[in-house]
Protein backbone atom coordinates (compact mmCIF):
# COMPACT_ATOMS: atom_id res chain seq x y z
CA UNK A 119 0.00 0.00 0.00
CA UNK A 120 1.31 3.48 -0.90
CA UNK A 121 1.59 6.06 1.84
CA UNK A 122 0.98 9.79 1.46
CA UNK A 123 1.94 12.26 4.16
CA UNK A 124 -0.12 15.46 4.46
CA UNK A 125 0.69 18.44 6.70
CA UNK A 126 -0.90 21.86 6.97
CA UNK A 127 1.38 24.75 6.07
CA UNK A 128 -0.41 28.06 6.26
CA UNK A 129 2.18 30.31 4.58
CA UNK A 130 5.71 30.51 3.18
CA UNK A 131 7.31 31.97 6.30
CA UNK A 132 10.57 30.01 6.36
CA UNK A 133 10.56 28.64 9.94
CA UNK A 134 6.99 27.50 9.48
CA UNK A 135 7.79 25.75 6.17
CA UNK A 136 10.89 24.14 7.69
CA UNK A 137 8.87 22.66 10.58
CA UNK A 138 6.11 21.45 8.25
CA UNK A 139 8.61 19.73 5.94
CA UNK A 140 10.22 18.08 8.96
CA UNK A 141 6.87 16.68 10.17
CA UNK A 142 5.93 15.66 6.64
CA UNK A 143 9.09 13.58 6.21
CA UNK A 144 9.03 12.22 9.78
CA UNK A 145 5.64 10.71 8.89
CA UNK A 146 7.43 8.71 6.18
CA UNK A 147 10.26 7.48 8.41
CA UNK A 148 12.52 10.56 8.32
CA UNK A 149 15.19 11.56 5.79
CA UNK A 150 17.25 8.47 6.58
CA UNK A 151 14.60 6.45 4.73
CA UNK A 152 15.62 8.28 1.53
CA UNK A 153 19.16 9.68 1.92
CA UNK A 154 22.50 8.19 2.95
CA UNK A 155 25.43 10.38 3.96
CA UNK A 156 27.46 11.22 0.86
CA UNK A 157 24.58 10.68 -1.61
CA UNK A 158 24.45 12.87 -4.71
CA UNK A 159 20.96 14.31 -4.46
CA UNK A 160 19.30 16.07 -7.40
CA UNK A 161 16.45 18.35 -6.47
CA UNK A 162 13.89 18.90 -9.25
CA UNK A 163 11.46 21.75 -8.51
CA UNK A 164 8.87 23.05 -10.97
CA UNK A 165 10.51 26.10 -12.59
CA UNK A 166 8.57 26.20 -15.83
CA UNK A 167 9.24 29.86 -16.60
CA UNK A 168 10.82 33.03 -15.22
CA UNK A 169 7.94 33.72 -12.84
CA UNK A 170 8.05 35.35 -9.42
CA UNK A 171 7.25 33.07 -6.45
CA UNK A 172 4.02 34.98 -5.69
CA UNK A 173 2.65 34.10 -9.14
CA UNK A 174 2.30 30.50 -7.88
CA UNK A 175 3.48 29.02 -11.17
CA UNK A 176 6.73 27.64 -9.74
CA UNK A 177 7.73 25.76 -6.61
CA UNK A 178 8.18 28.30 -3.83
CA UNK A 179 11.84 28.92 -2.83
CA UNK A 180 11.01 28.55 0.88
CA UNK A 181 9.91 24.94 0.26
CA UNK A 182 12.98 24.20 -1.85
CA UNK A 183 15.27 25.77 0.75
CA UNK A 184 13.74 23.85 3.67
CA UNK A 185 14.11 20.55 1.81
CA UNK A 186 17.70 21.30 0.79
CA UNK A 187 18.70 22.29 4.35
CA UNK A 188 17.28 19.10 5.80
CA UNK A 189 18.82 16.89 3.10
CA UNK A 190 22.19 18.55 3.74
CA UNK A 191 21.80 17.81 7.46
CA UNK A 192 21.18 14.17 6.49
CA UNK A 193 24.48 14.18 4.58
CA UNK A 194 23.27 14.69 0.99
CA UNK A 195 25.17 16.76 -1.58
CA UNK A 196 22.68 18.82 -3.53
CA UNK A 197 22.39 19.90 -7.13
CA UNK A 198 19.28 21.74 -8.35
CA UNK A 199 18.29 20.70 -11.88
CA UNK A 200 15.37 21.65 -14.11
CA UNK A 201 14.61 22.25 -17.77
CA UNK A 202 12.11 25.12 -17.99
CA UNK A 203 9.76 25.54 -20.96
CA UNK A 204 11.42 26.83 -24.15
CA UNK A 205 15.08 26.48 -25.12
CA UNK A 206 17.44 24.74 -22.70
CA UNK A 207 20.31 27.22 -22.51
CA UNK A 208 22.52 28.72 -19.82
CA UNK A 209 20.89 32.12 -20.39
CA UNK A 210 17.40 30.70 -19.91
CA UNK A 211 18.48 28.79 -16.79
CA UNK A 212 20.07 31.90 -15.27
CA UNK A 213 16.90 33.97 -15.92
CA UNK A 214 14.66 31.30 -14.45
CA UNK A 215 16.81 30.57 -11.36
CA UNK A 216 16.97 34.29 -10.60
CA UNK A 217 13.29 35.17 -11.15
CA UNK A 218 11.96 32.18 -9.21
CA UNK A 219 14.13 32.85 -6.14
CA UNK A 220 16.10 29.61 -6.59
CA UNK A 221 19.42 31.37 -7.23
CA UNK A 222 19.10 32.96 -3.77
CA UNK A 223 18.32 29.55 -2.25
CA UNK A 224 21.52 28.17 -3.79
CA UNK A 225 23.51 31.14 -2.44
CA UNK A 226 22.10 30.67 1.05
CA UNK A 227 22.48 26.88 1.24
CA UNK A 228 25.56 26.22 -0.88
CA UNK A 229 23.56 23.91 -3.19
CA UNK A 230 24.86 23.75 -6.75
CA UNK A 231 22.75 25.18 -9.58
CA UNK A 232 22.97 23.05 -12.68
CA UNK A 233 24.31 24.75 -15.84
CA UNK A 234 25.53 21.54 -17.49
CA UNK A 235 23.46 21.21 -20.67
CA UNK A 236 24.39 17.59 -21.34
CA UNK A 237 21.73 14.87 -21.34
CA UNK A 238 21.89 11.13 -20.68
CA UNK A 239 19.94 8.49 -22.55
CA UNK A 240 17.58 6.34 -20.51
CA UNK A 241 16.55 3.01 -22.01
CA UNK A 242 13.43 1.48 -20.57
CA UNK A 243 12.19 -1.30 -22.86
CA UNK A 244 9.29 -2.15 -20.55
CA UNK A 245 7.75 1.32 -21.07
CA UNK A 246 4.38 1.51 -22.78
CA UNK A 247 5.37 4.22 -25.32
CA UNK A 248 8.62 6.02 -24.56
CA UNK A 249 11.16 3.23 -24.40
CA UNK A 250 14.15 5.49 -24.84
CA UNK A 251 14.55 9.16 -23.95
CA UNK A 252 17.14 11.62 -22.70
CA UNK A 253 17.07 13.36 -19.34
CA UNK A 254 19.24 16.06 -17.78
CA UNK A 255 22.65 14.62 -16.91
CA UNK A 256 22.63 15.62 -13.21
CA UNK A 257 19.31 13.82 -12.76
CA UNK A 258 20.66 10.67 -14.41
CA UNK A 259 23.87 10.87 -12.35
CA UNK A 260 22.12 11.38 -9.00
CA UNK A 261 21.87 8.66 -6.36
CA UNK A 262 18.55 10.17 -5.31
CA UNK A 263 16.11 12.48 -7.10
CA UNK A 264 13.78 14.61 -4.99
CA UNK A 265 10.83 15.75 -7.09
CA UNK A 266 9.26 19.00 -5.80
CA UNK A 267 6.12 19.73 -7.84
CA UNK A 268 3.54 22.45 -7.39
CA UNK A 269 -0.19 21.68 -7.28
CA UNK A 270 -1.67 23.36 -10.35
CA UNK A 271 -4.29 22.99 -13.00
CA UNK A 272 -3.17 22.34 -16.56
CA UNK A 273 -4.99 23.45 -19.71
CA UNK A 274 -4.05 20.28 -21.59
CA UNK A 275 -3.70 17.63 -18.89
CA UNK A 276 -6.30 19.12 -16.46
CA UNK A 277 -3.94 18.82 -13.46
CA UNK A 278 -0.17 18.88 -12.97
CA UNK A 279 1.64 17.51 -9.95
CA UNK A 280 4.29 14.91 -9.20
CA UNK A 281 4.14 12.78 -12.35
CA UNK A 282 3.87 15.66 -14.83
CA UNK A 283 6.69 17.55 -13.07
CA UNK A 284 9.19 14.93 -14.19
CA UNK A 285 8.52 15.96 -17.81
CA UNK A 286 10.92 18.78 -16.93
CA UNK A 287 13.65 16.12 -16.74
CA UNK A 288 13.55 16.15 -20.54
CA UNK A 289 15.64 18.96 -22.03
CA UNK A 290 14.17 21.94 -23.89
CA UNK A 291 12.88 21.28 -27.36
CA UNK A 292 12.94 17.49 -26.87
CA UNK A 293 9.75 18.12 -24.90
CA UNK A 294 8.15 19.65 -28.00
CA UNK A 295 9.18 16.58 -30.03
CA UNK A 296 7.37 14.34 -27.55
CA UNK A 297 4.26 16.52 -27.80
CA UNK A 298 4.36 16.13 -31.56
CA UNK A 299 4.92 12.37 -31.42
CA UNK A 300 1.98 11.98 -29.00
CA UNK A 301 -0.69 14.46 -30.12
CA UNK A 302 -3.48 12.40 -28.53
CA UNK A 303 -3.91 13.33 -24.87
CA UNK A 304 -4.19 9.71 -23.81
CA UNK A 305 -0.90 8.75 -25.46
CA UNK A 306 0.80 11.84 -24.11
CA UNK A 307 -0.40 10.95 -20.61
CA UNK A 308 1.15 7.50 -21.00
CA UNK A 309 4.43 9.09 -22.13
CA UNK A 310 4.45 11.27 -19.02
CA UNK A 311 4.01 8.14 -16.94
CA UNK A 312 6.87 6.42 -18.82
CA UNK A 313 9.18 9.39 -18.24
CA UNK A 314 8.32 9.54 -14.53
CA UNK A 315 9.03 5.81 -14.19
CA UNK A 316 12.28 6.13 -16.16
CA UNK A 317 13.55 9.10 -14.15
CA UNK A 318 12.64 7.34 -10.85
CA UNK A 319 12.39 10.06 -8.22
CA UNK A 320 12.79 8.55 -4.74
CA UNK A 321 10.28 10.93 -3.19
CA UNK A 322 7.92 13.64 -4.35
CA UNK A 323 7.22 16.58 -2.05
CA UNK A 324 4.39 18.81 -3.25
CA UNK A 325 4.12 22.53 -2.64
CA UNK A 326 0.36 22.98 -2.22
CA UNK A 327 0.57 26.01 0.07
CA UNK A 328 -0.44 28.30 -2.78
CA UNK A 329 -1.62 26.30 -5.79
CA UNK A 330 -2.93 27.45 -9.14
CA UNK A 331 -6.51 27.18 -10.38
CA UNK A 332 -8.22 28.11 -13.67
CA UNK A 333 -6.21 27.65 -16.85
CA UNK A 334 -2.78 26.72 -15.45
CA UNK A 335 0.03 25.85 -15.36
CA UNK A 336 1.36 29.40 -15.85
CA UNK A 337 -1.57 31.70 -16.70
CA UNK A 338 -4.06 30.56 -14.04
CA UNK A 339 -4.87 32.19 -10.71
CA UNK A 340 -3.05 31.57 -7.40
CA UNK A 341 -5.22 29.71 -4.91
CA UNK A 342 -4.51 29.16 -1.22
CA UNK A 343 -4.66 25.49 -0.21
CA UNK A 344 -2.32 25.55 2.80
CA UNK A 345 -0.78 22.08 2.50
CA UNK A 346 2.40 20.16 1.85
CA UNK A 347 2.20 16.54 0.70
CA UNK A 348 4.85 13.87 0.27
CA UNK A 349 5.08 10.29 -0.92
CA UNK A 350 7.52 7.88 -2.49
CA UNK A 351 4.76 7.25 -5.07
CA UNK A 352 4.07 10.22 -7.32
CA UNK A 353 0.89 8.48 -8.46
CA UNK A 354 -0.51 8.10 -4.95
CA UNK A 355 0.47 11.67 -4.17
CA UNK A 356 -1.29 12.99 -7.30
CA UNK A 357 -4.43 10.94 -6.66
CA UNK A 358 -4.55 12.36 -3.13
CA UNK A 359 -3.93 15.93 -4.28
CA UNK A 360 -6.61 15.61 -6.98
CA UNK A 361 -9.10 14.43 -4.38
CA UNK A 362 -8.21 17.37 -2.16
CA UNK A 363 -9.25 19.78 -4.94
CA UNK A 364 -12.34 17.62 -5.61
CA UNK A 365 -11.12 16.41 -8.97
CA UNK A 366 -11.81 12.77 -9.80
CA UNK A 367 -8.60 10.93 -10.83
CA UNK A 368 -10.69 9.49 -13.69
CA UNK A 369 -10.87 12.98 -15.18
CA UNK A 370 -7.08 13.39 -15.18
CA UNK A 371 -5.57 11.49 -18.15
CA UNK A 372 -2.30 10.70 -16.32
CA UNK A 373 -4.10 9.29 -13.28
CA UNK A 374 -6.77 7.47 -15.28
CA UNK A 375 -4.02 5.71 -17.25
CA UNK A 376 -1.91 5.07 -14.15
CA UNK A 377 -4.91 3.27 -12.64
CA UNK A 378 -5.33 1.21 -15.81
CA UNK A 379 -1.64 0.29 -15.66
CA UNK A 380 -1.99 -0.80 -11.99
CA UNK A 381 0.43 1.88 -10.83
CA UNK A 382 -1.94 3.15 -8.18
CA UNK A 383 -5.01 1.91 -6.34
CA UNK A 384 -6.95 4.98 -5.30
CA UNK A 385 -8.88 3.02 -2.67
CA UNK A 386 -5.76 1.68 -1.08
CA UNK A 387 -3.66 4.70 -0.08
CA UNK A 388 -2.50 5.10 3.48
CA UNK A 389 -2.76 8.76 4.53
CA UNK A 390 -0.58 9.93 7.44
CA UNK A 391 -0.70 13.33 9.12
CA UNK A 392 -3.79 15.41 8.37
CA UNK A 393 -7.06 13.63 7.71
CA UNK A 394 -7.89 14.21 4.04
CA UNK A 395 -11.54 14.90 4.88
CA UNK A 396 -10.45 17.93 6.92
CA UNK A 397 -8.39 19.54 4.16
CA UNK A 398 -10.68 19.29 1.13
CA UNK A 399 -10.71 22.46 -0.99
CA UNK A 400 -14.32 22.72 -2.20
CA UNK A 401 -14.14 25.71 -4.51
CA UNK A 402 -11.09 24.96 -6.64
CA UNK A 403 -11.59 26.12 -10.23
CA UNK A 404 -10.76 23.20 -12.54
CA UNK A 405 -10.26 23.77 -16.30
CA UNK A 406 -12.80 22.41 -18.76
CA UNK A 407 -12.87 18.68 -18.46
CA UNK A 408 -13.11 16.62 -21.56
CA UNK A 409 -13.78 13.88 -19.11
CA UNK A 410 -15.32 10.53 -18.55
CA UNK A 411 -18.51 11.67 -16.84
CA UNK A 412 -19.91 13.65 -19.71
CA UNK A 413 -18.56 11.23 -22.29
CA UNK A 414 -20.73 8.53 -20.78
CA UNK A 415 -23.83 10.61 -21.39
CA UNK A 416 -23.25 11.11 -25.10
CA UNK A 417 -22.86 8.01 -27.26
CA UNK A 418 -19.21 7.34 -28.08
CA UNK A 419 -19.73 7.10 -31.85
CA UNK A 420 -21.26 10.57 -31.95
CA UNK A 421 -18.59 11.77 -29.60
CA UNK A 422 -15.82 10.64 -31.92
CA UNK A 423 -17.41 12.49 -34.82
CA UNK A 424 -17.54 15.80 -33.01
CA UNK A 425 -14.48 15.30 -30.86
CA UNK A 426 -12.01 17.25 -32.98
CA UNK A 427 -14.29 20.21 -33.60
CA UNK A 428 -15.31 20.52 -29.97
CA UNK A 429 -11.85 20.45 -28.41
CA UNK A 430 -10.84 23.68 -26.66
CA UNK A 431 -8.44 25.71 -28.78
CA UNK A 432 -5.83 28.41 -28.21
CA UNK A 433 -6.72 31.87 -29.52
CA UNK A 434 -4.30 34.80 -29.75
CA UNK A 435 -5.47 38.12 -28.33
CA UNK A 436 -4.23 40.83 -30.70
CA UNK A 437 -4.64 43.45 -27.93
CA UNK A 438 -2.40 41.62 -25.45
CA UNK A 439 0.14 40.18 -27.91
CA UNK A 440 3.56 41.84 -27.64
CA UNK A 441 4.75 40.23 -30.90
CA UNK A 442 7.68 38.57 -29.09
CA UNK A 443 7.44 35.47 -31.31
CA UNK A 444 7.98 32.98 -28.46
CA UNK A 445 4.87 30.98 -29.29
CA UNK A 446 5.98 30.66 -32.92
CA UNK A 447 9.38 29.33 -31.83
CA UNK A 448 8.12 26.77 -29.32
CA UNK A 449 5.08 25.40 -31.20
CA UNK A 450 5.87 21.69 -31.77
CA UNK A 451 3.46 21.51 -34.72
CA UNK A 452 4.72 24.63 -36.51
CA UNK A 453 1.10 25.73 -36.52
CA UNK A 454 1.69 29.50 -36.46
CA UNK A 455 1.58 31.93 -39.35
CA UNK A 456 1.97 35.71 -39.07
CA UNK A 457 -0.94 37.88 -40.16
CA UNK A 458 -0.49 41.20 -41.94
CA UNK A 459 -0.10 43.02 -38.57
CA UNK A 460 2.83 40.72 -37.65
CA UNK A 461 0.68 38.99 -35.01
CA UNK A 462 0.90 35.20 -34.92
CA UNK A 463 -2.27 33.33 -35.80
CA UNK A 464 -2.91 29.62 -35.59
CA UNK A 465 -3.53 27.10 -38.34
CA UNK A 466 -5.97 24.83 -36.49
CA UNK A 467 -5.51 22.03 -39.01
CA UNK A 468 -1.94 21.68 -37.73
CA UNK A 469 -2.53 22.57 -34.06
CA UNK A 470 -2.35 19.53 -31.75
CA UNK A 471 -3.85 21.42 -28.74
CA UNK A 472 -0.78 20.95 -26.54
CA UNK A 473 -1.29 24.51 -25.16
CA UNK A 474 2.48 25.09 -24.95
CA UNK A 475 1.80 28.54 -26.46
CA UNK A 476 -0.66 29.28 -23.64
CA UNK A 477 1.83 28.01 -21.05
CA UNK A 478 4.82 29.94 -22.34
CA UNK A 479 3.31 33.29 -23.37
CA UNK A 480 4.59 35.86 -20.86
CA UNK A 481 1.83 38.33 -21.75
CA UNK A 482 -1.19 36.05 -21.16
CA UNK A 483 -2.06 36.74 -24.81
CA UNK A 484 -3.10 33.16 -25.57
CA UNK A 485 -6.63 32.48 -24.38
CA UNK A 486 -8.34 29.10 -24.38
CA UNK A 487 -11.66 29.06 -26.15
CA UNK A 488 -14.21 26.28 -25.87
CA UNK A 489 -16.93 25.62 -28.43
CA UNK A 490 -20.61 25.19 -27.52
CA UNK A 491 -20.40 21.39 -27.66
CA UNK A 492 -17.34 21.37 -25.42
CA UNK A 493 -19.12 23.59 -22.91
CA UNK A 494 -22.18 21.36 -22.90
CA UNK A 495 -20.05 18.27 -22.37
CA UNK A 496 -18.12 19.72 -19.50
CA UNK A 497 -20.69 21.78 -17.67
CA UNK A 498 -19.76 21.36 -14.02
CA UNK A 499 -23.34 21.76 -12.88
CA UNK A 500 -23.81 18.14 -13.91
CA UNK A 501 -21.08 16.70 -11.74
CA UNK A 502 -20.50 17.21 -8.03
CA UNK A 503 -17.18 15.43 -7.76
CA UNK A 504 -15.49 16.52 -10.97
Ligand code: SF4
Pocket residue numbers: 434438439440441442443444445446462478479480481482483484
Ligand atom coordinates in the same frame (compact mmCIF):
# COMPACT_ATOMS: atom_id res chain seq x y z
S1 SF4 B 1 4.17 34.45 -27.07
FE1 SF4 B 1 2.39 35.72 -26.57
S2 SF4 B 1 3.08 37.85 -26.78
FE2 SF4 B 1 4.61 36.55 -27.79
S3 SF4 B 1 3.96 36.54 -29.96
FE3 SF4 B 1 3.02 34.75 -28.97
S4 SF4 B 1 1.00 35.45 -28.32
FE4 SF4 B 1 2.20 37.27 -28.76
Ligand code: SF4
Pocket residue numbers: 432448449450451452453454464468469470471472473474475476
Ligand atom coordinates in the same frame (compact mmCIF):
# COMPACT_ATOMS: atom_id res chain seq x y z
S1 SF4 C 1 -0.62 26.45 -31.67
FE1 SF4 C 1 -0.26 26.25 -29.45
S2 SF4 C 1 -1.62 24.56 -28.83
FE2 SF4 C 1 -1.42 24.46 -31.08
S3 SF4 C 1 0.27 23.02 -31.40
FE3 SF4 C 1 1.15 25.08 -31.39
S4 SF4 C 1 1.80 25.42 -29.27
FE4 SF4 C 1 0.41 23.65 -29.26
